[in-house]
Amino acid sequence: MSKNYHHGDLRHALIEKTLELVQADQVHLVGFRELARQLAVSRSAPYRHFPNVEALLAEVARQGFAAFVDVLEPVATVKEYAPEERFLELGVTYVQFALEHSAHYRLMFDCAYFKQEDFPEVQGLAARAFELLKRTSSACMDKSASDRDKVELATVAWAFVHGLSKLFIDGQLPKIKNQKRFIRSSCQRFVKLAQCANE
Amino acid sequence: MSKNYHHGDLRHALIEKTLELVQADQVHLVGFRELARQLAVSRSAPYRHFPNVEALLAEVARQGFAAFVDVLEPVATVKEYAPEERFLELGVTYVQFALEHSAHYRLMFDCAYFKQEDFPEVQGLAARAFELLKRTSSACMDKSASDRDKVELATVAWAFVHGLSKLFIDGQLPKIKNQKRFIRSSCQRFVKLAQCANE
DNA sequence: TGTACATCAGTGAACGCGCGTTCACTGATGTAC
DNA sequence: TGTACATCAGTGAACGCGCGTTCACTGATGTAC
Numbered sequence: 434m435s436k437n438y439h440h441g442d443l444r445h446a447l448i449e450k451t452l453e454l455v456q457a458d459q460v461h462l463v464g465f466r467e468l469a470r471q472l473a474v475s476r477s478a479p480y481r482h483f484p485n486v487e488a489l490l491a492e493v494a495r496q497g498f499a500a501f502v503d504v505l506e507p508v509a510t511v512k513e514y515a516p517e518e519r520f521l522e523l524g525v526t527y528v529q530f531a532l533e534h535s536a537h538y539r540l541m542f543d544c545a546y547f548k549q550e551d552f553p554e555v556q557g558l559a560a561r562a563f564e565l566l567k568r569t570s571s572a573c574m575d576k577s578a579s580d581r582d583k584v585e586l587a588t589v590a591w592a593f594v595h596g597l598s599k600l601f602i603d604g605q606l607p608k609i610k611n612q613k614r615f616i617r618s619s620c621q622r623f624v625k626l627a628q629c630a631n632e
Numbered sequence: 633m634s635k636n637y638h639h640g641d642l643r644h645a646l647i648e649k650t651l652e653l654v655q656a657d658q659v660h661l662v663g664f665r666e667l668a669r670q671l672a673v674s675r676s677a678p679y680r681h682f683p684n685v686e687a688l689l690a691e692v693a694r695q696g697f698a699a700f701v702d703v704l705e706p707v708a709t710v711k712e713y714a715p716e717e718r719f720l721e722l723g724v725t726y727v728q729f730a731l732e733h734s735a736h737y738r739l740m741f742d743c744a745y746f747k748q749e750d751f752p753e754v755q756g757l758a759a760r761a762f763e764l765l766k767r768t769s770s771a772c773m774d775k776s777a778s779d780r781d782k783v784e785l786a787t788v789a790w791a792f793v794h795g796l797s798k799l800f801i802d803g804q805l806p807k808i809k810n811q812k813r814f815i816r817s818s819c820q821r822f823v824k825l826a827q828c829a830n831e
Numbered sequence: 832t833g834t835a836c837a838t839c840a841g842t843g844a845a846c847g848c849g850c851g852t853t854c855a856c857t858g859a860t861g862t863a864c
Numbered sequence: 865t866g867t868a869c870a871t872c873a874g875t876g877a878a879c880g881c882g883c884g885t886t887c888a889c890t891g892a893t894g895t896a897c
Contacts, residue, residue: 440841460744466883475842480885482840544802545659545744563806588805589796589818596795597788603743606787607762619788626825639874665850674875679852681873835896842890850881857875863868 444482446472451493455536460546463490490540491552497537498558502565504530509565516572517624523569524594524620529613531598538598566591573628593623643681645671650692654735659745662689689739690751696736697757701764703729708764715771716823722768723793723819728812730797737797765790772827792822 440446447468454462464486465479483489508526511519531538540546541559549556567587574583597619600606609615639645646667653661663685664678682688707725710718730737739745740758748755766786773782796818799805808814 443840458743464883465885476883477843477885477887478841485884542802542804544657544804584806585814585818588799588808588814589792589821592795592799592818593788593792594795595799596791596793599798600787600791600794603741605741605743607783609787615784615787619784619791622788622825626821642873663850664852675850676852676854676876677874684851833897837893837895839893840891842888844887844889846884846886848883850883851879853879854877855875856877858873860870860872862870864866 440472440474440478443472443474443478447479447482447489448493448496451489452536455539460539487547487551491547491555493537494540494547495552495555495558497534497541498555498562500534500537501530501541502558502561505562505565509569516569517628520569520573520590521620521624523566524590524623525617527566527594528598528601528616528620531594532601532612535602538602542595542599563587563591573624589626590623594620639671639673639677642671642673642677646678646681646688647692647695650688651735654738659738686746686750690746690754692736693739693746694751694754694757696733696740697754697761699733699736700729700740701757701760704761704764708768715768716827719768719772719789720819720823722765723789723822724816726765726793727797727800727815727819730793731800731811734801737801741794741798762786762790772823788825789822793819 450468450471451463454460466476469476469478479489483492505523505526508522509519511522514522549559567583570587570590571578571583574586597616601612649667649670650662653659665675668675668677678688682691704722704725707721708718710721713721748758766782769786769789770777770782773785796815800811
């Protein structure tokens with residue numbers, strides 16, 4: 434494989450470079466010209482792999498969601514856990530994924546980058562993630578709980594983990610010493626909420 | 633005041649138009665040229681009022697934070713309320729402000745628009761808002777609670793209201809029938825959490 | 832094993848566009864006398 | 865009350881820039897015979 438002409442795996446390189454720029458708070462630089470420049474490739478080369486920038490961003494988000502579901506699903510299905518334990522671990526896993534893959538997380542949930550409705554595969558994966566959350570939180574409720582209540586609890590839980598992730602990622606929190614410990618303990622507080630909801 | 637030459641209050645008009653575009657999910661259109669076009673004014677007119685677009689966005693955010701603090705502060709200082717009541721009302725007020733002023737809220741908390749560290753006045757107002765939240769949530773805790781615990785509870789509360797606001801604003805929630813009622817009831821659930829934290 | 836050919840991935844020039852910003856200018860407004 | 869002048873807010877032409885996108889092209893790779 435020649436080093437000068439055929440890049441080898443430009444498609445993959447475009448995706449990686451995009452993540453790198455997002456991570457470095459430089460989304461405004463994500464564009465075919467700039468990417469081509471940074472990858473030392475001609476301006477028009479990216480068009481071999483994506484019809485336009487939006488499609489590239491959507492593909493990155495899709496991969497992010499796929500990885501997200503892959504990480505959450507096993508946690509949501511551990512049979513040995515009690516419902517509250519599963520709920521807790523799912524929350525912790527959610528926030529940790531967001532922090533470890535912050536560039537992905539940003540692209541996944543910031544509607545400014547691409548129109549989710551134009552990419553049904555992305556929507557499908559996002560819906561699966563929410564379903565996992567709903568199923569796991571619902572398992573902590575009384576069997577008599579209405580579907581409306583279940584959706585509400587899932588939404589409240591989602592708001593919490595999403596908000597926490599966003600504040601961390603955007604650097605808006607006052608410094609916290611032991612981040613992992615903080616995430617776990619705040620999620621623990623949160624699970625109690627589900628128990629209160631039954632009362 | 634001539635209608636054709638002197639605009640009258642271009643500064644104000646620029647701010648309003650910016651909010652209008654953000655509200656309509658068209659932040660990408662916010663720029664001096666486009667604003668000038670929409671306000672039927674020459675390209676260079678905006679420079680009479682702001683040195684650059686970032687300064688305009690920061691000013692809009694500053695006004696947003698000022699209004700935010702103005703709305704939260706009275707709620708946080710109602711003496712007739714019990715601590716838990718104040719905490720609850722503050723949360724409800726927070727989310728309602730975010731939804732009623734969603735364009736402002738976006739500019740206030742999305743770090744992509746301008747560098748907050750370059751605008752100390754904005755930072756100061758943001759810090760005041762967090763202080764209000766911290767003071768109000770702390771009042772619900774045992775007197776023996778450490779400052780660390782107080783910051784933690786405030787952060788958890790912030791994560792929740794911020795996450796809920798963001799999900800609503802970005803249209804990522806499944807449809808909810810009675811939005812106001814939902815906000816109140818989920819904040820109520822949340823306040824119980826503060827009580828649990830004392831146990 | 833060698834050659835001919837199809838295919839694929841990247842090139843580089845070119846088009847048109849919108850942006851930010853500067854600058855000498857001018858019309859409108861307010862103020863001093 | 866009227867005039868002269870300073871000041872302010874907007875004009876419009878111009879500069880340079882980076883972007884997305886198209887298009888005819890060519891070098892590299894793989895495959896069939």
